[in-house]
Amino acid sequence: MPSALLIGDITHARKEWEALSSILTLKEFPEGTREDFLRNCKQGQYDDVQAIYRSNVSTKLTGPFDAELLSALPASLKYICHNGAGYDNIDVAGCTQKGILVSSTPVAVNNATADVGIFLMIGALRQAYVPLAALRAGKWHGQTTLGHDPQGKVLGILGMGGIGREMAHRAKAFGMKIHYHNRSRLSPELEGDATYVSFNELLASSDVLSLNLALNASTQHIIGANEFQKMKDGVVIVNTARGALIDEKALVAALDSGKVMSAGLDVYENEPVVEQGLVDNPRVMLLPHIGTMTYETQKNMELLVLENLRSAVEKGEMITPVPEQKK
Template sequence: MLSALPSTVKFICHNGAGYDNIDIPGCSKRGILVSSTPVAVNNATADIAMFLMIGALRHAYVPISAIRNGQWQGKTSLGYDPRGKTLGILGMGGIGREVAIRARAFGMRIIYHNRNRLSPDLERGATYVSFQELLARADVLSLNLSLNASTRHIISAREFDQMKDGVVIVNTARGALIEEKALVAALESGKVLSAGLDVYENEPAVEPGLISNPRVMLLPHIGTATYETQREMELLVLENLRTCLERGTLVTPVPEQKEMQPKKQESASSASSSAYAPRNAVSAAAPNGRGNVSNGLRNWWNGRVRYAAQSIESAKSARSRGSYLRVSFKNTRETAQAISGYKLQRAVAYLENVINHKEAVPMRRFAGDVGRCAQGKQFGVTQARWPVKSAEFLLSLLKNAESNADTKGLDTGNLVVKHIQVNQAPKQRRRTYRAHGRINPYMSHPCHVEMILTEGEEVVQKGSVTKTPRLSSRQRGSQIRQAITAA
């Protein structure tokens, strides 16, 4: 299919975290940059990994089959608790780190092996070990790495021989990471106690030995099959599309092509135009071959919602955005201004208090027809109210930004609402408002919201300094005379 693409195609925005179905070397040779959606799938895939892990440890397939077939007689075989077990994670990327967070909550010890050791703030207590030590120590082995020529069949008969007896295998990455016939043999010999699989080497075909084994939990590759995850993936594809049209770069390029990314321009004016290729020569294509973005789509992107540019350190910040929120612009703007500059925990507590009418939002700019409230005294105003709907929307955006920060490995206990902005959106279509008791011809005054959480700067205590008093000339002269008299 790659050879059939026109020469104008410069970008492929792939809707998926795995991209082994794309010829990356061939794309690199033609100068085509490829993006994937790695961050969007982290939570959903980690959830499925834990689901399979618990199911494999508890031998859940056997009682599930018994009760569905009417064979349950009130008894079932015993399984194992995850608490106290050692979880070995092969591939400590975004998904691997999310699995570690969940497994730690179950009381598991975490060891991992990666191409490179992570920084301590990303490790979060996990222990880095060699590949051989990972195989030898793990009670449960979770595979969370991408598939390429070097990782195909990374777990084969030789690796199974190095593992503990009774190990549990979980694979939510790519089926070809495991040699399936070797896995079947290890299950039959008892070397592997049980397995939880969401991916297979020759999908949709599944190895018959895995289907017939009652100690294997099987799922039909549903790791990212949630409404929320699919939406996040699609939004990330569109974000990659936007940046490739505007700047000739990608937000999430595949690791093999990071060196091919054009360097970012220093000035805002030069960054707005593509340094990689002229706009009228750039096309984008999806892996299904349908590409060549129209001028209408490009104009639509150029007319999208824009936010104020603010200098932040992206490595220490996390964003959250909401567009066309059906909530009062005035109330949301005042509520947002109230939490600007707050630490994350204080902002969350404040919004929860507003919802429960324990604290009020000061109405400074939009104070018309706003009654007096004693709770406004802490802000030095007399007019305040409790915009519950606005507080709920902002609280959800705060929690989303906190999740984004946690995914990036930021210290969520030290986050500050550095930037928050509310822009008024176009009003919604006209309705039969009188029939529904509304006071104006529009459903609401919707708005766009963007917030940025940034790690607070570390406070360095000032060292003790001996203060020397400054004396006037008369005082210095007096001291000199006293010294001469004393001598």
């Protein structure tokens, strides 16, 4: 019987993981270091492993699935079932070369991430951190100033995938107009009444710019000093995707100059370290990467990983393969 390897932990779907023992020998690497994991690989402990369950959290144990780690993985490995919508810590091109299929959990995270995106957007528009901090410091309003309403504003969405579309759906309830830019235009059914524009048009027309795209070599620092210059004065930036999509030093400069009025951020370039200029700016709403941190979403993500794993072993195909490997 082939094996499956769990790296890290399963919190909400342990019963479903254990149920896979009817078709797989279950192995686990619950804790340890990258060196421990590589040693286990070299010693042949995983030589019958066909599928791996790993997550963004388990990267703390093994480090990224980069060329070095991929070269140590057993020849038997066919599937990497990843828990997370983002998978920039996996060398997908390297996996493809080795004939390893990769899945992620895009659908399961859509609602929770969009909810946090809207929370950050409203918080940034109202510059809510100022009164929040003042109240707890016993200063009532403190330095609170007038904020802005979302109604009638243009929400520009860079990356109109599942999360981006959920952001659009919620923003329409606030009376916002939706502009978006994608690598390719959506079908009329998915697009709805959103307006497809070029990247430069998106920068120029957005009152609020929300980043909802994957991080890869072509999107790193897709928003930097040149892009900020093309935006409206007083624009609001929201990022719930990956921190490195933005040049954070350029964002600090744009905030300091007033080009960017405020920002709502859940992700950072060098997590858990946050650029000091963002921490020090009371006009910025900051969250510590909690976009998917709800019980329901975490459980749904774990279940989707296990569904991918079961489908891979039983049918030879993934339910939610990463876009780079879709046929």
